[in-house]
Amino acid sequence: MPTVLITGCSTGFGRETAIEFLDRGWTVIATMRDPATSTLPASDRLRVLPLDVTDPDSIATAVAAAGPVDVLVNNAGIGWLNAVEGTPMETTRRLFDTNLFGAVAMMQAVLPAMRAQRAGVIVNVSSSSLYKPLPLLSVYRASKAALNALTESAAAELAEFGIRARIVMPGMAPSTRFGDSARGQIQQAGGFPEAYADFTQRTMAAMRAAADGPVTTAKDVAEAVYRAATDPDCPMILPAGPDAIAWAAEA
Numbered sequence: 001m002p003t004v005l006i007t008g009c010s011t012g013f014g015r016e017t018a019i020e021f022l023d024r025g026w027t028v029i030a031t032m033r034d035p036a037t038s039t040l041p042a043s044d045r046l047r048v049l050p051l052d053v054t055d056p057d058s059i060a061t062a063v064a065a066a067g068p069v070d071v072l073v074n075n076a077g078i079g080w081l082n083a084v085e086g087t088p089m090e091t092t093r094r095l096f097d098t099n100l101f102g103a104v105a106m107m108q109a110v111l112p113a114m115r116a117q118r119a120g121v122i123v124n125v126s127s128s129s130l131y132k133p134l135p136l137l138s139v140y141r142a143s144k145a146a147l148n149a150l151t152e153s154a155a156a157e158l159a160e161f162g163i164r165a166r167i168v169m170p171g172m173a174p175s176t177r178f179g180d181s182a183r184g185q186i187q188q189a190g191g192f193p194e195a196y197a198d199f200t201q202r203t204m205a206a207m208r209a210a211a212d213g214p215v216t217t218a219k220d221v222a223e224a225v226y227r228a229a230t231d232p233d234c235p236m237i238l239p240a241g242p243d244a245i246a247w248a249a250e251a
Contacts, residue, residue, distance in 0.1 A: 001045070004229065005029040005069040007053055007106060008076030010037050013125060013170060016218035017073060017225045022046060024226065029066040031076075051076075053102030063109040068117065071229045072110045074103040074147075075125045080140040083200075086193040087139045099143035104150065111163070118162040123228045124151045125221070126237075128169045128244035131251040135203050152236060166228040167237045171216035171244030172207075216241025 004021050008014040009030035018030040022043050030040055031051035038048045051062040053076045077099045080091060103124055114120030127144040129137050148167055155165035192200045224240035239248040 001025065001027050002070040003027040003029065003066075003068070004071040004073060005031065005063075005066050005110070006073040006075055007031050007051060007102070009040065009048070010034070012173070013218050013221045013225075014073075014075040015040060016222040017075060018046070020219075020222035020226050029069065031062055053106060054097045056105065059105050059109050063106075068113045069110060070119070071121045071123065072106060073123045073125065073225055073229070074106055075225075076102055077125065077144075081136050082139075082192060083136060083196050084138045086191075086196065092139050095139055095143045096146070099140075100146045100150065103147055107154065111158070114158075114163050115161045120163045121229050122151070122154070122158070122163070122165040123225050124148075124165070124167050125225065126151075126167050126169050128171045128216075128239055128241070128247050130169065131239075131244070131247035136200065148237070155236060164232065166234055168221065168224045168228050169237060169239045169244050169248070170221045170224075171239070171241035171247070173216040173218060173221070173241065214242035216244060 004026050006014055006018050006021070006028065009018045010032040014030070014032070018028050018040055021028050022041070022045060025045075027045045027047075028043075029047050029049060030038070031049045032038060033050065033052050035048040035050050040046060040048065047066070049062045049065055050058065052058040078095060080087065080095055107122055110120070110122075124147055126147050127141070129141050130145055130148065134141065151165050151167050158165055220241040224238050228234050228238050237248075239245045
């Protein structure tokens with residue numbers, strides 16, 4: 001029975017991805033900062049472990065407790081919505097620490113065992129915002145662009161050992177906590193720069209209008225992650241959700 005370790009499973013994409021793998025008969029190691037908040041359905045094939053991808057000790061403890069895994073899904077991430085000028089350096093570092101460095105650390109933690117068994121898959125969850133130069137997402141997109149670059153080069157390195165690496169690019173998903181997280185961080189940072197007020201209003205209105213069309217569900221992303229994990233012929237970059245697929249076709 002294959003085993004998958006998934007980061008960021010408390011809500012949204014991570015939670016739905018854990019359920020997807022459970023429904024398909026896998027053993028699932030679902031990780032999150034606080035397992036007490038888990039709403040995952042009970043299963044004898046599910047283990048919920050505490051994990052903070054920005055904490056090396058937390059990573060080491062979780063990976064040791066999980067044991068060998070066949071697939072690692074780096075889903076944990078945080079959102080941010082503001083102009084470059086309105087983004088504190090502390091926030092920039094936090095975005096990269098979670099969205100990029102956390103994924104690197106998790107890969108480094110599981111790869112020795114994967115190399116030893118000469119098999120394994122890494123699936124890194126990125127963002128369809130990379131298909132377009134969307135405003136107010138500059139720093140967030142930069143962290144995800146770095147994740148894509150990391151994954152593509154790692155895939156070339158790891159093929160030597162029978163390990164695959166793939167990227168899933170979710171579209172806009174109103175059901176996730178990305179927006180709430182971003183808004184909370186913006187308030188803490190003092191809001192948008194005043195000089196960008198008119199531009200921000202126009203941009204946010206356009207985003208709300210785009211959300212009225214077909215958008216991505218957490219189920220769309222979970223299915224894409226499962227395909228990336230199990231289909232050797234899956235492309236390197238896999239868009240997830242109708243809007244992401246449309247943007248990929250236009251890119």
